[in-house]
Amino acid sequence: MASPGFRSIFLSLSWLTFLLISTDASVLVTKRAPNGPLAVRQARTVQKTGLPGSWQYQGCITEGVNRKVWKYQIVNENTNSATACLSQCQRFGYQAAGLEYGTECYCGDDVERAAAGSTAAPESDCNVACSGNTQYLCGGGNRLSWYLWTGTPLYVWNYASGASAGQYQMLIGGVVVPLLTTPGVNGKYTFVEKYGTGPPNSTGAYELDVSQINNPSLAWRTMHVKTDVFCSASITLPDKAGRQINIGGWSGTSTFGVRLYWPDGSPGVPGTNDWQENVDELSLQKGRWYPSAMIMTNGSILVVGGETGSNGPPQPSLEILPRPPGAGVYTAEWLQRTDPFNLYPFLAVLPSGGIFVAYYNEARILDERTFDTIRTIPNMPGNVNNPAAGRTYPLEGTSMLLPQYAPFTAPLGVLICGGSTPGPALVVDNCVSTTPESAAPQWTIERMPSQRVISCMTALPDGTFVILNGAKRGVAGFGLAKDPNLNAVLYDPSKPVNQRMTVMANTTIARMYHSEAILMQDGRVLVSGSDPQDPDFPQEYRVEVFVPPYLLSGRPRPSFTIANKAWAYGASIPITVNLPGGGPARVSLMGAESSTHGNSMGQRTLFPAVNCAGNTCTITAPPNVRVAPHGWYQLFLLDGPTPSVSTWIRLGGDPAALGNWPNFPDFKTPGL
Numbered sequence: 244m245a246s247p248g249f250r251s252i253f254l255s256l257s258w259l260t261f262l263l264i265s266t267d268a269s270v271l272v273t274k275r276a277p278n279g280p281l282a283v284r285q286a287r288t289v290q291k292t293g294l295p296g297s298w299q300y301q302g303c304i305t306e307g308v309n310r311k312v313w314k315y316q317i318v319n320e321n322t323n324s325a326t327a328c329l330s331q332c333q334r335f336g337y338q339a340a341g342l343e344y345g346t347e348c349y350c351g352d353d354v355e356r357a358a359a360g361s362t363a364a365p366e367s368d369c370n371v372a373c374s375g376n377t378q379y380l381c382g383g384g385n386r387l388s389w390y391l392w393t394g395t396p397l398y399v400w401n402y403a404s405g406a407s408a409g410q411y412q413m414l415i416g417g418v419v420v421p422l423l424t425t426p427g428v429n430g431k432y433t434f435v436e437k438y439g440t441g442p443p444n445s446t447g448a449y450e451l452d453v454s455q456i457n458n459p460s461l462a463w464r465t466m467h468v469k470t471d472v473f474c475s476a477s478i479t480l481p482d483k484a485g486r487q488i489n490i491g492g493w494s495g496t497s498t499f500g501v502r503l504y505w506p507d508g509s510p511g512v513p514g515t516n517d518w519q520e521n522v523d524e525l526s527l528q529k530g531r532w533y534p535s536a537m538i539m540t541n542g543s544i545l546v547v548g549g550e551t552g553s554n555g556p557p558q559p560s561l562e563i564l565p566r567p568p569g570a571g572v573y574t575a576e577w578l579q580r581t582d583p584f585n586l587y588p589f590l591a592v593l594p595s596g597g598i599f600v601a602y603y604n605e606a607r608i609l610d611e612r613t614f615d616t617i618r619t620i621p622n623m624p625g626n627v628n629n630p631a632a633g634r635t636y637p638l639e640g641t642s643m644l645l646p647q648y649a650p651f652t653a654p655l656g657v658l659i660c661g662g663s664t665p666g667p668a669l670v671v672d673n674c675v676s677t678t679p680e681s682a683a684p685q686w687t688i689e690r691m692p693s694q695r696v697i698s699c700m701t702a703l704p705d706g707t708f709v710i711l712n713g714a715k716r717g718v719a720g721f722g723l724a725k726d727p728n729l730n731a732v733l734y735d736p737s738k739p740v741n742q743r744m745t746v747m748a749n750t751t752i753a754r755m756y757h758s759e760a761i762l763m764q765d766g767r768v769l770v771s772g773s774d775p776q777d778p779d780f781p782q783e784y785r786v787e788v789f790v791p792p793y794l795l796s797g798r799p800r801p802s803f804t805i806a807n808k809a810w811a812y813g814a815s816i817p818i819t820v821n822l823p824g825g826g827p828a829r830v831s832l833m834g835a836e837s838s839t840h841g842n843s844m845g846q847r848t849l850f851p852a853v854n855c856a857g858n859t860c861t862i863t864a865p866p867n868v869r870v871a872p873h874g875w876y877q878l879f880l881l882d883g884p885t886p887s888v889s890t891w892i893r894l895g896g897d898p899a900a901l902g903n904w905p906n907f908p909d910f911k912t913p914g915l
Contacts, residue, residue, distance in 0.1 A: 438471045452510060485891070559578035593679065646706045668696075793885050
C-alpha cells in the first residue's frame, strides 16, 4: 500500500522496478535498478547553497495583491534555475529575485515585495521543480521562492539636496516648440521646428539671445526655413564662420533639404543672416527623415540612415557632403536589417581610426574611407528580461562620448542610457558603456534610478553628464509615451561603476517627445521643447535652464583671456587666467553639439594638458583629428569644480574647404 499522497505503479519487464511518484515534487523518489539495491534520491528542496555571488534564500512568499511582486519576468521553459535566474538579476543590478511555476524568474528590488502586499507562505507551497535543474524547487502556483542579495550593494544611487541637487529655473517664455537646438559660435542659440506641419504662424526657425532675456521682443529673432525640418539632423561646420548645417526633413523635397546658417551678430547685437536653402541647387542624393550627421577626419560631412519620408521605407545608406566627384551612396545591410529601430544612429570618430556607429541594439566600427565594417561590437544589453530592447529612435535612449584626457592614449568610452522595447513597450532602466577600440569590447551595465525613454543627456565642462527629460512608459512618437520623468540625474564617470549616478532636482514641466538639452556658454543647460501631440502633455513653449551644483556653491568663477582662437593640432596655446579659488587650473573642450531625439550630434569632451606659471598658462592642443575632429569647441577654464564662461575656439582648420561650399547663387560662403 502506497503512503498517503503517493500513487504506486508496478511495472514488470525483464526486471522489476518499483517507482513511487509523488504528487508533491518535494518528496524523495525511490527506484530499484535491475538486480540491484533500492536507490534513494534526495527530496527536492529549494536551492540554498552553491548560489552565485552573495544571494541568500529568504523563504516562500505569495504573489502580490492584484499585481505581480516584480515586473521583470523571464520565462525559461527548459533552463530555469536559481543559479540562472539570480545570475541574470545580478548582472542587471537587481537585488531581489523570485522563482515561480518552475519556469519563471523575476527580478526587482525588495521594496516592491512589501508594496505589492506579498506575505510569507508555507514552504510546502513552493513545490514545483525547476525546469533547468529538477533536483531543486522554483516556487509554485502563485508562490515565489524568494532570494535577496546580501553582499556589497550592486549599485549605490546618491540623493542630493539643496544646492548639491542643482536647480531648474525658468528662463523665458518661448515663441517656438523646437525639434532641434544648437549653440552658435556667435553666443546665441538656434531653434528649428516643424514648418508647414507646425503652427500656422511659424517660420520654422528662431534665434535666442540670452543677454536680452528680460526683453523677449529682443531676445527672440525670427528666422526662416523654406521646407519642413521635422526630424532632420544638424551639426556645426568647421569652416571659419562656424556655420550650422541642417539636413533632411519630413516629406517630399524637404527630405532632400540641405540648409545652412552663418551665425552673425553677438550677444546684445542682432544678427541679420538667415537660413539659406535651395533644393534645386543643393540637395542630398537620397531623401532622409531621421538621419544623423557628423564631421569625418577629412573634414567632410557624413550623413547616415533615416527613412525616405514620413513613416516611409528605410533609407539604408550613407552619403558624403560635399558630394565627391562620381560618388554615390553607400548601402548598409545593417541599416536595412534593423529598420525601423535604427533611426538617428549615434556616430563618433574613434581615436585609433574608424567610425563608431550604434543603432537599435547593435554597434560596429566602419572604415573611414570605404565604410566597410571593420569590427562588429557585441549587441548592447537591453532589459533584464528582453535583449531586444533598443537604444535609438523609436526606442530612443540617449548617448554621450565619455571624457578624453591628455595624453589621449586611453580608448574612447561610449555611454548610452535608457531606451525601450519593441511591441509591448517596457522602458529600459539602465545605462550601458563600452570602449569599442579595446581588444575585446564588452558592455558594462549600470542601473539608473528610474526608467527613461525619449530622454536627453548633456555633457558638462567638469566631465560629468546630466540626464534629463523623457518618460517612464512607452516609446518615441506622437502620443506613445506616458508618465513623465521629471528629475535630473548626474552621471559622474570618475566614480566607480554602479556608484556614478546622483538623483538631482526636479522640474515641474513634462519634457516628452521632441525635447532638447544643450550646454550654454555659462555652464548651465538649456532645456526646451516637448511636442508629443498628446492631450495630457501640451506643446511646450517655455524654456528652462538646469543649473548644475558647480554654479550654486557660492564659489566665484574663474576667468581667462585668450588671443589665439584658431588652433593647430598639438599647438601650444597661451592663456592668462584668474583663479579666485587658487586652482589648480584645468581646461575642458566641449564640442559644438546639436540636440534632437536624444542624439547630441558633435558632442565631445576633452581635457587637454595645461601647465601654469603664475597667471600664465599654456594649453597643449589635442594631438590629431581622430582624438578631436575638426570643428568648434567651447573652451572652459575650471577652478576646482567651478567653470568659467566659455570662449569658442576652432581646432584643425577646414581641410575639406567647406568655407567655399556650396558654390551656388543662393548661398553665401565665408571662404577659407
